Amino acid sequence: MVFYELFVRSFYDSNNDGIGDLKGITMKLDYLKELGVEGIWLLPIMQSAAFHGYTIIDFYNVNPSYGIIEDFKELIQEAHKRDIKVVLDVPINHTSVKCEWFQRAIEGDEKYKDYYVWANEKTDLTEKRHWDDSLIWFKYKDKYFYGLFGSSSPDLNFENKELWNEIKNVFKFWLNLGVDGFRLDAAKHIFDYDIENMKFKYQHDRNIEFWKEMISYIKNINPNALIISEIWDSPEVVKKYHGLFDVEFNFPFSYFIKDTIRYHDPRILVQGIEETLNHYITGKVESISGNFFTNHDMERLMTTFDENEDMAKIAFNILMTLPGYPFVFYGDEIGMRGKIIDVNYTEDSQEPMQWYESGFGPGQTEWKGCKFNPPYSFISVEEQEKNNNSLLNHVKKLISFRKDYKWIENSIISNLSNDRFTVSYILKTKDNEIKVYHNIKPQKTKVMKEKYKSYKIYGQGIIKDDYIELDGYSSVILEK
Template sequence: MIRRRAAASALFSALLALGCAFAAPAQPASPAAPGNSAARAPSGVWYEIFVRSWYDTNGDGIGDLDGVTAKLDYLQSLGVSGIWLMPINPSPSYHGYDVTDYEAVNPQYGTLADFRRLAAEAHKRGIRVIIDMVINHTSNQSPWFKAALDPNSPYHDWYSWADKYTDLESASAAGSQAWHAAGKQPGLEQHYLGIFAAEMPDLNYDNPAVRAAMIKAGQFWLKQGADGFRLDAARHIYENFPWDVDDPVALAKNLDWWNAYRRGLDAVNPHTYLVGEVTQPTATDLAPYLKPLDAVFNFPLAVQLIDAAKSERNQGLGPTLDRSYAAYEAVGGKVIKDAPFLSNHDQERVMSQLDGNPRHMRTAAAMLLTLPGEPYVYYGEELGTLGKKPDPALREPMRWDRSTKARGETTWEAGNPANGAAVSVEAEQADPHSLLHYYTQLIHWRSEVPALRNGGFRAYPEASDHLAAWERTDGRDTVLVVHNLSGQPQTMALDAPGEPHFSHVLKQTGPGAAIHDNTLSVPAYTSVVLQ
């Protein structure tokens, strides 16, 4: 979710001490046996979990870390190779995006020992674990902020305060009120910067002590077994006000901090994975962050994928992706560093955005899971869970059983009646044609076809605006992915000048795809991979 004076570098240094000619119709992937991950290449797919809504092991109605551990076999059978835990630190809020202690676990979720056990068990299954690092701001209940209310405290400069020239009515870059009253002390009224909310005062990253403390917090979690972090509000470290947006100075300061953060974490684990929440509208705006970070969430692509699925037209998706990945490669090298997704905890769920249309949901999922980078799936997405604002309705309990009263179901928030018994793991595991099996199939494709997982990208000339098609090449193999976005069969010529000769249907989401006389026929709402 967000700064200011030039850093005193000397003090900071001191404080840092993816056959045959016509493949058989694809069958739903069978759940993998526990401990079988070594026999299968990683899919590169991440899965976002809100611990509070996941699985309850102690009967208090709130999900916990032991609940995540208990369901690792489900995640393994789904085929994901990483999980992102939304904030697990102590916090006065249900969502956790206002932290009071960066080196502790929310007691409602468990203990540090529970986290270490979760990480160890995940690693046994070939699953990486990253946690949300709410790094732009703390809670106003943080001991740091409480101490900072005293102008004479060393912690005072850990936050940003208004002076007599400050326009206290200023809006923030996040669109909310920027300055908040801290209450009156004798002869003194203080206002602090909190670009998201009064409950979330912004840290001052021009203070070397703040930088050192946050690097130390990251190092702490790496030592507990975390594999990296999802960085909340990564663009807002120095982008606080409307005039900071698109300001190259603010961007340079953001990147300087993230480079310093990377160096600090690499000292503990040089393989630390960092993915940033950078809410920008174009790939060109996202690309600069790929120098210090491993990936950034591709917000503009999420919009394009859902629009294409909903309209049943590609809307120039292929060429747009060509341009986007070219911008990424110019900064991050030949390996496409991307974190594509469809929705997350801040957005209406995909099924709701698609007006509950299950065919469009499958189309969106198939596009997402055949793209470069490391895709992210939001918990319950694979079940077709519905959810519209307000925010708690986007984060409602994961449905494991047909009955909401079954053991382990969380009850902290009432579920949407539209997400009935059929929208549950129990029901969908029993149905070989369910969305859950569809997601499992697609995720397993990435493990089985190296070019889908590691390959580059090139848009393929489409014969119709109802088709989306792209090539994926990993240096050893080239495959062609074709998605029929529409409810009518479509055909596409496979004799584009200069293109490889594709003659085999390697994978397909349903029966009927075929190649005749160098022309591909694709049934309605079907995705295929050609070799």
């Protein structure tokens, strides 16, 4: 299943206010269908004052900038008509300070006070989070609250079992509207503060206990609901959660893919597959690997590759020829650029989707100026649809291949090896087998022609009598 990560605000505007909306996505479902998308991961659509939507004011309502509940129902219905699933991002680790729960807590409501984590005599108010030295305790009126993700994001207190029931109601509400599953934001952060000792501490066992109960509840409502986790950490930590969620985002592998290409080093990709896709080598697959390059919190792919389109193409070749589910960040299919200053300022990686070469036209979102994707820079759907060799058409061809060879999702990796130029491996199931070569370097190389019934080249290459001459940043797929 090929997923598309979609930021509503930046995608398509149906009512000329410059902000993307749910009706706009419905209007562009045929674009996604033509691209080959089988699932949409919607970044948060719930009411929020933040541009990114990750600080929720009301878990039971749509952001008014994006439309109304009826618009969401229509989107679900129209997506399903096209055999496209819709997965909703639900950030339950924290709320907005504007959330009614938090406001009632501040006013002294006993029920809601216990929904949050407050400072006491043991608290070190100067404690900082471990990844960037930002403060984690913030004063609001006369109280200090714990907010690992910033001063507008008070963390919820999952020591309180009553809150567990509230979150179940949130999941039920959206499932009843027809959503096909959830992407669980910050899944390792449910229990990340030691209340007894008042100190930051990951408690992975307790996180797992919480998610087991939530997943069981969700699956009782919809047994086919797809649960996708975000655990941004080392392979060792990710493995603690293996088998709990249907799909696990493979953050470590995203860096292995990009570093392989940036440094032209095939050994890095071999190491990455061995370390992060090992369950597809042993055949002991409990959770599907969600493979991707980048997302809303990361620098865009083309920026990482200094705007080298051939490097982006070989990255997509790799993504679409490995088991698991590929995820494409909106706009990466046309090579959109975007840098991240830090984790608190991510707007520049979420610029408006570029539909038109001029930068303007019906449906074009304009909530943000395009610093990295200016008009007349060949970064548009309009321009790239005309060019058979564009990145967009390259990605379409790869997704079409992926859908024709759907068995790859559950295949076993074998014969993984590399030389100075290429990485090669075999993907197989009981009834299918292909061999894949990726030329990681910009120079040409030769691949021995073996006795296969078909040869598919993504990039440039020439098939000769005894060998295949493969251009730089190109791949060949040999089918038994």
